[in-house]
Amino acid sequence: MKFSVAKEKLLEGLQQVQNVVSTRTTLPILSNVLLQANGNEIHLTTTDLDVGVRGSCEADVEKEGATTLPARRLFNIVRELPSSEIQIDVDGKNAASIRSGQSFFKILGLPEEEFPPLPKFEEAKVVTIRQKDLRDGLRKTSYAISTDETRYVLNGVLFSFKNNKLTLVATDGRRLAMLEIELEFPRSHEADIIVPTKAITELQRLLTDDGDVKVSMGNGQIAFDLNKTFLVSKLIEGNYPNYRQVIPSEAKERVKLERETFLNALRRVSLLASDKSNSIKLNFSKNNIDITANTPEVGEAKESLAVQYKGRDFSIAFNPEFLMAPLRALTEDEVFLDLIDEMSPGVLKIQTPFLYVLMPMRISS
Amino acid sequence: MDKKCAQLWQRLAAALKPQISADSFNRWFSAVELVEATEKSLTLRVPNNIYQFWIESNYITALQNAIVSALGSPRAVKFASPSGTSGQTPLEDLPVLKEISPEPSAGAKTSASVLGLNPRNTFESFVVGPNNEIAHAAALAVAQAPARTYNPLFIYGGVGLGKTHLMQAIGQYVWAKNKNVKVMYLSSELFINEFIDAIQHSNLVKFRKRYRQADLLLIDDIQFLGGKERSQEEFFHTFNTLFDGHKQIVLSCDRPASEIANLEHRLVSRFEWGLTAELQPPDIETRLAILRKKARTMQIKLGDDIFQFLASRIRTNVRRLEGALMRVASFASLSGKELTQEVIEHLLKDILQEEGRHSITIEQIQRRVAEHFDVRIADMTSKRRPASIAFPRQVAMYLARELTKASLNEIGDAFGGRDHGTVLHACKLVKKRMAEQDNIRQTISFIDSSLQR
Numbered sequence: 164m165k166f167s168v169a170k171e172k173l174l175e176g177l178q179q180v181q182n183v184v185s186t187r188t189t190l191p192i193l194s195n196v197l198l199q200a201n202g203n204e205i206h207l208t209t210t211d212l213d214v215g216v217r218g219s220c221e222a223d224v225e226k227e228g229a230t231t232l233p234a235r236r237l238f239n240i241v242r243e244l245p246s247s248e249i250q251i252d253v254d255g256k257n258a259a260s261i262r263s264g265q266s267f268f269k270i271l272g273l274p275e276e277e278f279p280p281l282p283k284f285e286e287a288k289v290v291t292i293r294q295k296d297l298r299d300g301l302r303k304t305s306y307a308i309s310t311d312e313t314r315y316v317l318n319g320v321l322f323s324f325k326n327n328k329l330t331l332v333a334t335d336g337r338r339l340a341m342l343e344i345e346l347e348f349p350r351s352h353e354a355d356i357i358v359p360t361k362a363i364t365e366l367q368r369l370l371t372d373d374g375d376v377k378v379s380m381g382n383g384q385i386a387f388d389l390n391k392t393f394l395v396s397k398l399i400e401g402n403y404p405n406y407r408q409v410i411p412s413e414a415k416e417r418v419k420l421e422r423e424t425f426l427n428a429l430r431r432v433s434l435l436a437s438d439k440s441n442s443i444k445l446n447f448s449k450n451n452i453d454i455t456a457n458t459p460e461v462g463e464a465k466e467s468l469a470v471q472y473k474g475r476d477f478s479i480a481f482n483p484e485f486l487m488a489p490l491r492a493l494t495e496d497e498v499f500l501d502l503i504d505e506m507s508p509g510v511l512k513i514q515t516p517f518l519y520v521l522m523p524m525r526i527s528s
Numbered sequence: 529m530d531k532k533c534a535q536l537w538q539r540l541a542a543a544l545k546p547q548i549s550a551d552s553f554n555r556w557f558s559a560v561e562l563v564e565a566t567e568k569s570l571t572l573r574v575p576n577n578i579y580q581f582w583i584e585s586n587y588i589t590a591l592q593n594a595i596v597s598a599l600g601s602p603r604a605v606k607f608a609s610p611s612g613t614s615g616q617t618p619l620e621d622l623p624v625l626k627e628i629s630p631e632p633s634a635g636a637k638t639s640a641s642v643l644g645l646n647p648r649n650t651f652e653s654f655v656v657g658p659n660n661e662i663a664h665a666a667a668l669a670v671a672q673a674p675a676r677t678y679n680p681l682f683i684y685g686g687v688g689l690g691k692t693h694l695m696q697a698i699g700q701y702v703w704a705k706n707k708n709v710k711v712m713y714l715s716s717e718l719f720i721n722e723f724i725d726a727i728q729h730s731n732l733v734k735f736r737k738r739y740r741q742a743d744l745l746l747i748d749d750i751q752f753l754g755g756k757e758r759s760q761e762e763f764f765h766t767f768n769t770l771f772d773g774h775k776q777i778v779l780s781c782d783r784p785a786s787e788i789a790n791l792e793h794r795l796v797s798r799f800e801w802g803l804t805a806e807l808q809p810p811d812i813e814t815r816l817a818i819l820r821k822k823a824r825t826m827q828i829k830l831g832d833d834i835f836q837f838l839a840s841r842i843r844t845n846v847r848r849l850e851g852a853l854m855r856v857a858s859f860a861s862l863s864g865k866e867l868t869q870e871v872i873e874h875l876l877k878d879i880l881q882e883e884g885r886h887s888i889t890i891e892q893i894q895r896r897v898a899e900h901f902d903v904r905i906a907d908m909t910s911k912r913r914p915a916s917i918a919f920p921r922q923v924a925m926y927l928a929r930e931l932t933k934a935s936l937n938e939i940g941d942a943f944g945g946r947d948h949g950t951v952l953h954a955c956k957l958v959k960k961r962m963a964e965q966d967n968i969r970q971t972i973s974f975i976d977s978s979l980q981r
Contacts, residue, residue, distance in 0.1 A: 404578030
């Protein structure tokens with residue numbers, strides 16, 4: 164195999180795939196990237212057997228072929244190379260000679276045959292989603308994924324395909340984010356699947372604002388075909404909890420808030436929320452919210468926001484980080500906060516089908 | 529829900545209601561049933577796992593408060609899902625250890641045997657008796673909630689009593705529950721060897737990283753660390769890193785931590801920090817249960833009298849007990865002869881002899897003590913009484929008193945016709961000195977255990 168390639172192109176291609184490579188792996192082949200030179204393209208593939216990613220970059224292929232090379236090492240070398248043009252020549256023993264300007268490297272690889280092939284999706288159910296929609300949807304939900312490994316069904320995002328809607332859900336038991344995307348697909352394609360966190364992180368890296376993504380599901384696996392790049396992942400086995408149970412039926416009070424103003428105020432006040440009691444209080448009174456934080460022996464903070472509010476006076480406490488996370492992820496100018504009382508969950512909504520349920524914290528009087 | 533539970537639940541609900549909003553109560557607790565109430569725990573049946581997640585995350589404090597006010601003392605809260613309902617995840621049938629079999633498709637998932645764990649050593653296959661109840665309960669508690677309950681867990685006991693079995697059971701339980709947990713099981717000898725290797729090739733950093741990334745560190749036969757100073761120091765730091773990172777550590781040893789020779793005090797005190805659990809030789813009922821269970825798993829059919837015979841004759845060591853069972857079973861299936869007591873006695877001649885030796889005689893004690901203190905065996909019975917001889921003699925008398933059924937008079941006779949008062953005095957003196965001086969206690973317990981082996 165022999166080809167020459169522009170440094171930036173190769174670097175970009177490697178960047179797309181190299182995060183999948185695990186640092187501590189039992190199988191040496193899994194720390195390698197599979198390089199396949201065909202036509203005028205190099206295909207780059209990595210996998211940790213749970214998640215696999217394939218990308219490509221343009222190249223002048225002199226001799227077609229395939230090999231695998233240590234991904235991290237190759238990436239580090241390519242990044243440091245001085246010239247913009249790189250030639251890679253791989254001999255029959257999978258030793259790659261890398262030339263660029265005055266630099267020469269030789270790194271040893273492993274044969275292509277040892278690389279585990281990505282699963283095939285022949286009889287899979289295929290649904291097409293606009294990349295922009297999915298990217299937006301994951302951005303607005305994925306921060307609520309649980310990191311508690313004992314609740315492994317929550318270590319991912321639920322993709323629920325039902326009634327011509329894709330519902331994305333993430334929760335960690337204290338908060339829940341849900342978003343719906345309108346979509347057309349046949350009845351037979353209805354399914355509830357859980358995509359693990361790692362695949363979600365990588366997918367978010369690959370999604371762009373243009374074009375569609377073809378989602379294929381089958382056999383405990385899912386594939387996202389993004390035209391130039393391709394990601395497959397195992398699904399989390401098990402049933403996602405009945406998340407609808409969490410969503411409060413009706414709200415007593417609703418306030419409209421300017422997202423950025425609210426977020427900035429929260430950020431400032433949270434500076435005085437201590438690690439221990441980590442909570443901030445929202446005190447509602449007529450047309451006003453006082454946001455307060457108070458840490459004994461440290462100090463206190465207070466910020467007032469003028470809002471349209473005509474309900475009763477009351478206070479509710481939240482974990483500031485949990486309240487700020489959706490505000491950061493959202494892009495809308497206005498958000499609505501629905502509340503029942505100081506012990507019931509608050510719900511954050513926007514004009515489009517999205518909601519975020521957040522449990523309040525106990526107010527110690 | 530039986531009547532008692534129903535009443536209890538009503539009291540709990542009444543105590544719970546004022547603490548949370550009505551909507552939350554209706555949403556999360558109206559469908560909950562109390563199915564089991566014991567002195568230690570309450571089991572709640574929930575319609576599906578979201579109830580468990582949400583109650584655990586948000587209402588557990590309120591629930592505990594309610595329990596305390598209704599029952600007077602806290603209880604552990606467990607969750608169960610309705611049997612046969614779909615919509616439950618494997619998460620909820622936790623107490624059942626899932627079968628560990630290497631998954632055919634995945635090279636990424638290491639199987640239990642790759643971790644160095646024997647798949648046969650699980651909690652299911654462990655026979656619990658009064659001799660090992662505490663150790664078993666502690667191990668199970670650790671496996672169910674690593675680093676939350678007892679950290680470190682220190683298991684000690686003689687040869688073949690199940691130390692390794694319990695440790696591996698913890699490892700497999702934790703690993704089966706969550707494949708992402710990094711479980712490390714090794715003997716202290718391997719740890720030392722790898723440490724030496726790391727020094728030789730000067731890659732200590734890698735060595736440290738390897739051990740300090742473990743989520744669950746199981747070290748078998750920790751007594752071999754004794755006298756290895758630098759290994760001890762390295763282990764000390766590993767221990768601290770893991771402990772501070774809230775990672776579970778489980779250690780096993782053939783003697784209590786304080787009796788490991790040449791072990792630094794800071795390590796001893798750390799080993800005794802968490803829970804220390806002793807494994808004792810099984811009583812006859814437990815031995816019978818072990819034999820029956822083993823026979824069932826190996827699908828051996830033997831008469832009750834044979835089980836009885838084996839259990840009554842082999843007392844000290846479970847491994848030996850199982851070996852004897854194997855031998856009898858294979859003899860039966862190979863020769864096809866009827867198994868009579870004589871046949872078995874002949875078959876197990878060596879084992880039984882070995883066991884028989886464990887009825888310790890005064891002569892054995894005298895010989896062993898004389899050997900240890902480097903005095904002549906004749907000094908044990910002589911009338912001479914310089915301190916260098918008198919004290920070993922007193923130790924021997926004390927051990928004779930502890931380890932044999934001989935009366936004071938008989939012991940006195942065996943030590944050159946001494947008075948029973950002399951023996952009594954010797955026992956008292958040795959006990960006193962053992963309480964006062966650590967090294968004497970260690971010496972004596974060492975002789976004691978070497979005699980019993």
